[in-house]
Amino acid sequence: MRTPDIVLPPGVVAHFGDSAQQVALDLADTVAKFLEGRLLKAERVSLAVSGGFTPVPFFQALSLKQLDWGRVDILLADERWVDEADLASNTRLVKENLLRNNAAAARYFALKQNGNTPEEGLDAVKAELEALTLPLDVLILGMGNDGHTASLFPDAPELVCAMDTQCQHLVAAMSSPSLEQQRITLTYALMDNARFTALHLRGDDKLETLKLAISQPEDLLAMPVRGFMKPGLQVFWSP
Template identity: 30%
Template sequence: MITWRNFDDRAQMVDALEEDTSEALSRAIRRNGRAAWAVSGGSTPKPLFEAMAQVALPWEDVQVALVDERWVDTNHPRSNEAFMRGALQTGLAAEAHFVGMKSKHDNPWEAAADVNKRYSSLAQPFASVLLGMGSDGHTASFFPDAEGLEAALDMRKDALCVALTAKKSEVTGDEVDRMSLSASAIAASPHIALMITGEEKKTVLERALEKDTHLPVARLAEVADITVYWAP
């Protein structure tokens, strides 16, 4: 299910997301003593990360992990882990525990068992999950027609992380091998935020929900309660 929250500008959207994410993390810490926050890469969430890094949370009780990762080393310019650490592992948030997905394995398929073991140490369910969306209707690393997509979206599977290989496109770039949270791991979170900006992506999402329901973002919305935070 999708709930829309539309804002006049991106600063308002970031303020609302900062407040809602902080409350979700605080609520989990009060209940369980710790909280895990799953985040996505890309340029859109950077202002949120910068804002969150200054929030006075008990960050030592927060685990920050990735929603998905390109299967590249952390010194690669398109590494989500490198982006996450550079944008968020600063200020007050530097006290958090940061967990990446990339391992020494040659591909994500070989790494799936080890990455699942690593993620099993995180507080579950995730207190908050931050998603993005591409112009092709993908979210997390759920790309249209990707190898592994059906398993990733299968709510009967209890794996936290799944390997996928996308079909190469302008959106994927050369990095088609991916690791991603599974749909079941995402759907278990009480706060799932889909952060998008611009009219193009709004149109893509609206069309996916109304007509192109085969697109991954629409399929995830069938099994997860997602709040869309949108600004022009």
């Protein structure tokens, strides 16, 4: 296996593999074991996932795990404000790849609700999440080449509020010049309290972005993913 040339911060655990499929299976095993342990202690558990191409094999592998899925709450870390039928919908992606097989019994919380904009639908989203099991048990994040994670984009005018560690809201509406669609995202304060957090990455470009994020860890607003670079984070990466 090729060993990536990167030194992660103290307490951040590396899971590097030769193939995306291998790393996806490792992540599915790790998440399933963590959720299984939590289900021995809690009535319900929660799992927040991210959209995009990278997590698809992870979703498919996790959906086959033998868990008491009826006691698992699943939601997205962020969502594009588009109808579920739209190919850009992360909800569509999750339903087609994760909420199937054994995981079809899980309870899903949709971030996209009625309303022409995230601002219009914000109250409905908050109402949807009232029954969500908190704090989050498992949070799976991705990362863009600009250092965003979830929909915490560096150029979003709402970023300062969404990254506020004292924020009492679970979600925030997000817009930015770099976005094709408006978004809604879990807030940093909510995600930062997750019991288990993994960063799931693929490609050398993401490795370079990660190096840049690590090099200046204090500037969170420039690269919001830096907010999660702390002991306990587990990084799953493949070429």
